[in-house]
Amino acid sequence: MTDxxxxxxxxxxxxxxxxxxxxxxxxxxxxQRSAYVYRVDCGGCNGCEIEIFASITPIFDAExxxxxxxxxxxxxxxxxxTGAVTRxxxxxxxxxxxxxxxxxxxxxxxxxxxxxxIFHDLYxxxxxxxxxxxxxxxxxxxxxxxxxxxxxxxxxxxxxKQKIKMxxxxxEVGEQSKLLHPEIPLKLRIEIEREARRxxxxxxxxxxxxxxxxxxxxxxxxxxxxxxxxxxxxxDDERLTEIMNRLEEVYQNWQSVQDK
Amino acid sequence: xxxxLLREVLKVxxxxxxxxxxxxxxxxxxxGKPEYNPEQCIACASCTIACPPNALTMENDLEYGIRTWKxxxxxxxxxxxxxxxxxxxxxxxxxxFELASFSRDDLIVQAEFELAACTECGAFFTSAKExxxxxxxxxxxxxxxxxxxxxxxxxxxxxxxxxxxxxxxxKPHVHKAFRE
Numbered sequence: 001m002t003d004x005x006x007x008x009x010x011x012x013x014x015x016x017x018x019x020x021x022x023x024x025x026x027x028x029x030x031x032q033r034s035a036y037v038y039r040v041d042c043g044g045c046n047g048c049e050i051e052i053f054a055s056i057t058p059i060f061d062a063e064x065x066x067x068x069x070x071x072x073x074x075x076x077x078x079x080x081x082t083g084a085v086t087r088x089x090x091x092x093x094x095x096x097x098x099x100x101x102x103x104x105x106x107x108x109x110x111x112x113x114x115x116x117x118i119f120h121d122l123y124x125x126x127x128x129x130x131x132x133x134x135x136x137x138x139x140x141x142x143x144x145x146x147x148x149x150x151x152x153x154x155x156x157x158x159x160x161k162q163k164i165k166m167x168x169x170x171x172e173v174g175e176q177s178k179l180l181h182p183e184i185p186l187k188l189r190i191e192i193e194r195e196a197r198r199x200x201x202x203x204x205x206x207x208x209x210x211x212x213x214x215x216x217x218x219x220x221x222x223x224x225x226x227x228x229x230x231x232x233x234x235x236d237d238e239r240l241t242e243i244m245n246r247l248e249e250v251y252q253n254w255q256s257v258q259d260k
Numbered sequence: 261x262x263x264x265l266l267r268e269v270l271k272v273x274x275x276x277x278x279x280x281x282x283x284x285x286x287x288x289x290x291x292g293k294p295e296y297n298p299e300q301c302i303a304c305a306s307c308t309i310a311c312p313p314n315a316l317t318m319e320n321d322l323e324y325g326i327r328t329w330k331x332x333x334x335x336x337x338x339x340x341x342x343x344x345x346x347x348x349x350x351x352x353x354x355x356x357f358e359l360a361s362f363s364r365d366d367l368i369v370q371a372e373f374e375l376a377a378c379t380e381c382g383a384f385f386t387s388a389k390e391x392x393x394x395x396x397x398x399x400x401x402x403x404x405x406x407x408x409x410x411x412x413x414x415x416x417x418x419x420x421x422x423x424x425x426x427x428x429x430x431k432p433h434v435h436k437a438f439r440e
Contacts, residue, residue, distance in 0.1 A: 061276045111313065114334035114367075118313040128334075130364070139360045140367060142337035147277075147284045152360035154280040162366065163358045164333070169298035169371035177300045177348045177393055179400055186401045203340040204289075210349075 014097060016134050023103035027077070028136060028156065034066025035157065038076035038100065042093045042129065044083030047143040048110040052080065055146035067153055073099040078156070081129035084112040084119040090132060097133055105156065108135045109149075111142040118142075183217040188254045195250050199243045208240065212247045221255070286355045291338040293356040296331060296369050301350035303327050303373040303387035307342035316342060325375040325384045333359050333367040348393065378418035380425075385418035 016024070039052055056062045056069060070076055073096040085093060097106070108129045111117030116127030129135055139152035154160045181189055192212060197205030215231065216224045228248065232241045277284055286292070308316045308329075315335035319328045342351045361367055375384035376391045394415060398408050414422060 058275050059277060060279065064276070108334075111315075111335055111337050114364075115332065116313075117335055118337055120313060120335065137360065137362055138334055138364060138367060140334045140336065141357065141359065144360075145357055147279050148357040148359065150279055151358045155360055155362075160280055162361050163356075164361050164366050166366050167296075167369045169369075171298075171371070171373045171389070175299055175389065177302050177350065177389060179393075179396055180347075180349055182400060186397065202344045206344050 014094065014133050020102045024105065024136070027103045028105060028158075034068060035077045035105075035153075036068050036070045036075050037078045037080055038070055038073045038096065039080045039082065040073075040093055040096045042081055042083040042089040042113070043086030043125070044110065044112055048082035048113070051141075051143040051146055051149060052082075052109070055149040057146075060146040060150055062150060062153060065153060065157055065159070073097075074101065076100045076104065078105045078107060080107050080109050081113045081133070081135075082109045084116045084122075085126035085129055085132060087124045087126070090126060093129070093132065105136045106133050107137045107139060107152065107156070109139050109152075110144060111140055114138045114140050181213045181217060184213055185254075188251070189213065191250055191254065192247055196243060196247060199246060200239075208243055209247070212244060216251060221251075286357070290355055290357075291340055292354045293333065293359055294331065294336065294338075294340075294342060294351050295354040295356075296371070297350050297352075298329075298371040300348050301329065301371060301373070302348055302389040302393045303329055303371075304347065304390045304393075306345045306347065307351060310341040310345045312339060312341065313337050320375065320384070322375075322384050325377065327373045327375055327387050328370060329373065330368060330370040333369075334364060376416070378421055379413075379416045380421035381418060383418050383420075391415060 039049065041049060052069070054060065056067070067078075073079065077100075079097060079100055081093065083089065097104075106129065108114045112119060113129050115130075116125060119125045120127040126132055137152065137156055139149060141148050144152065151160065155162050184192075193206065193209045196209035196212070199205065200208050211231075212228075215228050218224055225248070228244060232244060235241075303318070305318045308314075308318045313335050315332050315337070317330050317332075319330075320326075321328070338353065340353050343353050346352075359367065374388045376386050376388040377384050395408065395412050398411060403411070417425070
């Protein structure tokens with residue numbers, strides 16, 4: 001199992017001297033002007049790039065905050081690192097970093113930029129921009145949606161506060177997990193979940209099965225049936241109706257076998 | 261001409277979403293931040309096996325009998341496989357996408373659980389909550405209380421001890437069969 005707690009690979013990482021750090025702190029605290037962004041693709045899948053460009057379209061319009069994507073690192077205040085930093089893109093990434101004037105803010109963008117993402121343990125990958133560069137901000141997501149990007153920039157520019165915090169839980173005395181759907185027999189539950197997953201795929205199947213069992217937890221089948229019809233009418237989705245009707249069939253079959 | 265243009269502009273209205281100042285509407289089925297409920301978690305490790313990028317990890321401390329579960333949102337690809345495999349619904353993808361942070365540590369959620377010790381040899385072998393969960397599942401499956409008692413005695417032993425006991429039990433029978 002790989003350890004993602006290693007901050008930087010000190011042997012290779014770029015370090016920042018104190019004076020620059022101080023300037024950078026001031027820049028992060030109070031930028032007070034428009035920020036120019038240079039985008040460094042260190043071997044990404046292009047998903048992050050698409051989302052970056054989506055966030056400067058008129059719908060999300062990052063230029064409202066003065067954020068502008070520039071085409072040379074020499075104009076940049078913010079460097080946006082996407083991709084898992086492949087072996088061959090390490091040097092270009094470093095060149096872009098050194099070309100940008102100090103003080104500059106480095107942002108790790110996307111799951112790959114933040115930590116290597118799904119490519120973190122490949123032989124040809126450094127696993128995240130923070131392994132080679134001093135990173136000031138992380139914008140996770142695979143890829144981050146345009147609102148997530150805008151949020152990242154908004155907290156970097158001091159418009160909003162960071163929301164996420166580290167949480168550490170320690171098991172308490174007498175802590176016990178609750179059984180899911182205790183009203184429904186275990187074997188029937190398995191059958192319903194299997195059928196829902198077969199029809200709708202892994203994640204949607206589970207959620208559909210959960211909704212179904214939430215409705216059918218009462219003993220009164222007639223009432224549950226009418227509730228289900230009401231629910232399907234609100235959802236107005238033919239695929240969902242088909243799947244729910246099939247689940248109902250499974251339920252009825254089970255009931256009739258039990259009655260015998 | 262200008263008036264015509266102005267009229268057009270007024271008719272179209274504002275296309276830009278006022279997002280950071282007004283919350284944005286997230287579509288149904290959006291895969292946001294996986295929300296973790298440690299009370300419901302049994303530390304069975306199925307999510308850590310399912311997780312494609314190893315954003316979820318688990319470590320055993322066999323000396324002190326502690327199992328540490330950890331998620332690092334910086335590596336999460338929001339595939340929802342953890343939610344899919346979770347037997348107790350302890351992890352579920354929410355609608356939160358505002359994950360940007362200044363430090364790597366803020367992207368971590370971790371939980372520590374106790375390990376259960378084998379009643380025979382005292383070695384830690386599985387999480388205590390998982391064991392309790394399995395026993396209550398047996399109850400839900402409708403097993404007789406006598407049967408549950410027998411099974412729980414077996415389940416509270418580590419696999420190694422179970423094997424030894426089972427071997428000792430069948431040995432005379434095997435010898436007998438060979439002799440015949």
